[in-house]
Amino acid sequence: MQTGLRWIEDNMPKLITLADAIWGYAEIGFHETRSAADQADFLRREGFTVQLGVAGMTTGLVASYGEGKPVIGFLGEFDALLGVSQKAVPYQDPLQPGAPGHGCGHNLLGVGSLAAAVALKHEMQAAGLKGTVRYYGCPAEENGSGKGFMAKYGLFDDLDIAITWHPGAFNMVTYRGSLAVNAVKFAFHGRTAHAGGAPHMGISALDAVELMNVGVNYLREHIIQDARIHYVITHGGGQPNVVPDFAEVWYYVRAPRRTELEEIYRRVVNIAKGAELMTGARLEIKFQDGLYEYLPNSVVTEVLEESLREVGGPRFSEEDKAFAREIEKSFAPGQKEAVLRSNHVPPEYWGITLHEDIAPAFDKGQLGHGSTDVGDVSWIVPTGQMSAATFVVGSAGHSWQNTATAGMGIGHKGMIVAAKAMALAGYKLMTNPDLVQKARAAFLKDTEGKPYISPLPEDMMEPPV
DSSP, X not given: OHHHHHHHHHTHHHHHHHHHHHXXXXXXXXXXXXXXXXXXXXXXXXXXXXXXXXXXXXXXXXXXXXXXXXXXXXXXXXXXXXXXXXXXXXXXXXXXXXXXXXXXXXXXXXXXXXXXXXXXXXXXHHHTOOEEXXXXXXXXXXXXXXXXXXXXXXXXXXXXEEEEEEEXXXXXXXXXXXXXXXXXXXXXXXXXXXXXXXXXXXXXXXXXXXXXXXXXXXXXXXXXXXXXXXXXXXXXXXXXXXOOSEEEEEEEEEESSHHHHHHHHHHHHHHHHHXXXXXXXXXXXXEEEEEOOOXXXXXXHHHHHHHHHHHOOOOOOHHHHHHHHXXXXXXXXXXXXXXXXXXXXXXXXXXXSSOOSOOOOTTTTOBOSSOOXXXXXXXXXXXEEEEEEOSXXXXXXXXHHHHXXXXXXXXXXXXXXXXXXXXXXXXXXXXXXXXXXXXXXXXXXXXXXXXXXXXSOTTOOSOXX
16 A cells, blocks of 8 residues: 555645645535535546535535445545634634634545545556545535435445544544434424414414423433433524414434434424424424434454554644643633543543554444434445544534644644545455455344435435525
């Protein structure tokens, strides 16, 4: 893999420039127009066949090189988060107050995966390898889940292996599972009336929302412990002296397994129907998103870990370390220990500010209580995932601190490590049919032979944006 790894080394300035451009755009899900276009242009110049605007999404991107089997896919993202705009400085100073920012490091995630795909392409050319390398630019992981739409359109069906990574505080592979989720808006339609003079003439949509929320809050006692239900009222009416004729609440319902989620979600829907009966307000269910839990493939993950150890961790400069120490000073009291404890990080790592070595997979057997659309891919094809150190140890997820490090040397160095490790893992899997077969066997065991069925409604062919 010398040719591919050398390509990453030689092209680091271009890769960093691309990552920084996307960091500066900070475009939210399904609106990553410039981010997707820049990636598409880069891949075209590298000889990939590029499709932009796939699976009902204007910013969905699939790029391919080569032909035939095996097909190795790298998953990338490029969406930002609302409200975490931040300059690349170690104190809170937004580029624009209230604007989006890359507090999850997806500017790095997408470019790192893109670099791995291009590096493997160069190795294929140099060695005359047969097979296909593919890059997926996946919109809206944070809220909308582009991979779910790509899955519904069958864009992962011919993959043999999927590889991805996520910016984090540690250099390690990821075994931790995630929660399946349904994101749904429950809208109620009533009838306006003067709330003081003729309230009996109105039907309050807000009453329906509040009654639904009360019912769901009573349901919490009777669901499994690892399930999660949370909501926000997105619309509650206009003014107090008018009975609201429209109100809406947005729910996330999560559980460790898709089958468990579907049962809990059925009960939530029944509660919404009960609120409709109690108030007379008409219920409208607007499905937003549905995801599977993540299934780490043991074979792909082991190859990824071996490759990560061969590449080695990032080496941070004194300037990077000084920056990280200043970031650490901004943490709330007790934050670092709380973050590390909740992520099952062993105490021997608590004194680190920036991680430069390779950590063992201390998340093996653990359940993460977030959700990711990588889960849907992992139910279609054997999938492996890793993290690389782009954040300060102890920083909270989706924070301005993460936005800051994602736009400077700390994030850049972690991204390059991830690109090299994923490219090397892709090469090993492409050139070893036995590993691909073992990964497939492990996949069939993990899924118990159950096929992937899209959780999105049949008529939902594009995101509700």
